[in-house]
Amino acid sequence: MTESDAKTFLFEKNPKPLAASEREALLENPGFGRVFTDHMVTIRYSEGRGWQDGRIEARRAFDLDPATVVFHYAQEIFEGMKAYRLPDGGAALFRPDANARRFRNSALRLAMAPLPEEMFVESVRELVRVDRDWIPTADGAALYLRPFMISTEVLLGVKPSSDYIYCVIASSVGSYFKGGAPAVTLWVSENYTRAAPGGTGEAKCGGNYAASLAAQAEATREGCEQVIFLDAVERRYVEELGGMNVFFVFDDGSLQTPPLTGTILPGITRDSLITLARDLGLTVREEPYAIDRWEADAKSGRLTEAFACGTAAVVTPIGKVKGRKYNFTIGSGGAGQVTGKLKAALLDIQNGRAPDPHGWVDRLF
Numbered sequence: 001m002t003e004s005d006a007k008t009f010l011f012e013k014n015p016k017p018l019a020a021s022e023r024e025a026l027l028e029n030p031g032f033g034r035v036f037t038d039h040m041v042t043i044r045y046s047e048g049r050g051w052q053d054g055r056i057e058a059r060r061a062f063d064l065d066p067a068t069v070v071f072h073y074a075q076e077i078f079e080g081m082k083a084y085r086l087p088d089g090g091a092a093l094f095r096p097d098a099n100a101r102r103f104r105n106s107a108l109r110l111a112m113a114p115l116p117e118e119m120f121v122e123s124v125r126e127l128v129r130v131d132r133d134w135i136p137t138a139d140g141a142a143l144y145l146r147p148f149m150i151s152t153e154v155l156l157g158v159k160p161s162s163d164y165i166y167c168v169i170a171s172s173v174g175s176y177f178k179g180g181a182p183a184v185t186l187w188v189s190e191n192y193t194r195a196a197p198g199g200t201g202e203a204k205c206g207g208n209y210a211a212s213l214a215a216q217a218e219a220t221r222e223g224c225e226q227v228i229f230l231d232a233v234e235r236r237y238v239e240e241l242g243g244m245n246v247f248f249v250f251d252d253g254s255l256q257t258p259p260l261t262g263t264i265l266p267g268i269t270r271d272s273l274i275t276l277a278r279d280l281g282l283t284v285r286e287e288p289y290a291i292d293r294w295e296a297d298a299k300s301g302r303l304t305e306a307f308a309c310g311t312a313a314v315v316t317p318i319g320k321v322k323g324r325k326y327n328f329t330i331g332s333g334g335a336g337q338v339t340g341k342l343k344a345a346l347l348d349i350q351n352g353r354a355p356d357p358h359g360w361v362d363r364l365f
C-alpha cells in the first residue's frame, strides 16, 4: 500500500454488529470512553515493505507476543478527535489534517515510522462512515476517534521497532461534563513535572500520560479535579494540565497562553481558540506566565477568567487554584463571559451551526 492508494481499505463487515436497539440504549448515556463501535481500522508497517494491509474490520483484541516492544519500552503514540453531527443529519470531522500532522510529528519524536498524513485522514473518515450509526445526536455528544500506533517487533533489545500497527477505534461519547462544564479546581504540582526541555512533552504519547498519573492522583487526594504543571527548569511558569492546554483572560479583554517551546502539547483546540479570539477582536499573547503572577493577578482582579481546553472536554472554566503554597479563586469562581463566548464560537463551528471561515470542517456525509 503506497500513499497514492491510501484510500483503499479492505472492508470486512462485522458479521455480528450490535443490535440497533442495544446500540440506541448505549447511546442514551454513553459517558466518556466506554462505549465502542462495531469496527476498527488497522494498517501494518514493516521495515522494507512500508505501510500495507489497510483494513476495516470487526473490532477485536490484538494477539501480541509478551516480548513485543511496546510492552517494555512504550513506543506508543495516539490522537484524539471527534466526528460531530451536523444539523441536517450529516457528520463532519474538525481539522483532521492538523491531527494527521501532529501524529506524524509524534511518530518522528518516538523514532516510529511516520504514517502518511493522507492515509491517517482517510482511515478516520472511512471508520466514521462505516460506524455512522454510532454518532450520538444529543447536544455536546460526538463520536470520539482514537487513532494510535504501537511498536510490534518482538525483541527485548533497545532500538526503534522495525514493525508497527496503526489502529483507529471509535467511542460514542456524551458531553464530557454532564449539564455543562462546571468550573474545576486545579492542584499545582510542586513534586512532579510533566515534561522537560528536550523530552517528549510536545509529542502525544502514552508515556507522557503514565508520567502524569501520580501527580493527578495527588491532585485527587487534595480534593482537586485536575493537576496543573509548572516548567521543569525553574518550576515557575505555568505549562498545562495533564491533558489540556490553559488560557488566561485579563480585565482589559486580552488573553494569554503559554508558548509552544517544546514542553507543551500543541493542542488543536488551543490553536483554534487563538484564531477565534483574534476573529472576535481580542488580543492573544503566547507568552510565559508565572504561577506567582497568576496568584497576584487573580487577587488584584487583573485576571478575570482562566480556562483549560482540549478535544475531549472542549473548554473548561478554572474556578480555583490550590497547592502547598497556593489557594486562590479566579473571578467569581465560576464560568466567565469570555470563556463562554469562545466555547460557543468553537462549538457552533464544529456542529455546523455557524459559518466556517477557516475551512476547518471536513464534511463526511
Ligand SMILES: *Cc1c(COP(=O)(O)O)cnc(C)c1O
Pocket (backbone or CB within 6 Å): 080, 204, 240, 241, 242, 243, 244, 245, 265, 266, 267, 268, 269, 270, 309, 310, 311, 312
Ligand atoms: C491532547 C492533549 C491536549 C489537547 O489537544 P487538542 O488537540 O486540543 O485535543 C493538551 N495537552 C495534552 C497533554 C494532550 O495530550
